[in-house]
Amino acid sequence: MNMDFNLFMNDVVRQARQEIVAAGYTELTTPEDVDHALSQKGTTLVMVNSVCGCAGGIARPAAAHSLHYDKRPDQLVTVFAGQDKEATEKARSYFTGFPPSSPSFALMKDGEIITMVERHEIEGHEPMAVVQKLQDAFDKYCEEV
Numbered sequence: 036m037n038m039d040f041n042l043f044m045n046d047v048v049r050q051a052r053q054e055i056v057a058a059g060y061t062e063l064t065t066p067e068d069v070d071h072a073l074s075q076k077g078t079t080l081v082m083v084n085s086v087c088g089c090a091g092g093i094a095r096p097a098a099a100h101s102l103h104y105d106k107r108p109d110q111l112v113t114v115f116a117g118q119d120k121e122a123t124e125k126a127r128s129y130f131t132g133f134p135p136s137s138p139s140f141a142l143m144k145d146g147e148i149i150t151m152v153e154r155h156e157i158e159g160h161e162p163m164a165v166v167q168k169l170q171d172a173f174d175k176y177c178e179e180v
Contacts, residue, residue: 047086048118051095055084058099060113066125069114073129077109078144078177080169081126085116085137089158094138097157097165106173107180108142142172149176 056062060082063069073079082098084090102111114123116137123137130141133151140152152168 044086048115051084051086051091052115054091054095055082055098055113058095058111059102060098060111062119063112063114063122063126064119066121069122069125069129072110072112073126073143073146075110076145078142078149079110079112080108081129081141081143082111082113083116083123083126083137083139083141084113086118087138089154090138093160093162093165094140094157096162097169098140100162101166101169101173104170104173105179106170106177108173108177140169142176144176 052062061072063072073081082094084095098113101107114126116123126141127135129143129146130148130151133141133148133153136151136154138157139154142149142151150172152165152172156168157165
């Protein structure tokens with residue numbers, strides 16, 4: 036790969052990380068971070084981030100906008116597929132019954148997967164449709180804030 040492309044990709048990754056952290060999510064970059072976060076009591080939304088277009092155009096905006104709601108998870112975390120590979124693999128080990136998918140959202144409760152919004156439910160959909168899927172899950176499984 037040429038140097039310009041690598042610099043461009045570094046910028047894309049940095050921006051993708053900054054967007055999700057600015058929305059209120061905590062980055063999990065190691066398997067230990069994942070185990071610690073997902074072992075917490077309560078509800079946790081895990082956003083599996085990526086550099087693809089549907090992550091930037093749909094998933095990350097939905098991740099941010101879904102939080103403007105009266106019910107939401109106790110904890111918001113993110114792993115970055117293709118970047119923090121070991122952390123992502125560890126997070127996916129908790130998503131039993133669901134194939135690897137990025138971008139995606141996993142809603143956990145007390146360390147167990149409750150529901151998932153997979154890539155096929157994100158790609159090609161409007162951000163507000165994904166927001167609605169997330170908020171429907173929040174209604175069902177989360178407490179008021």
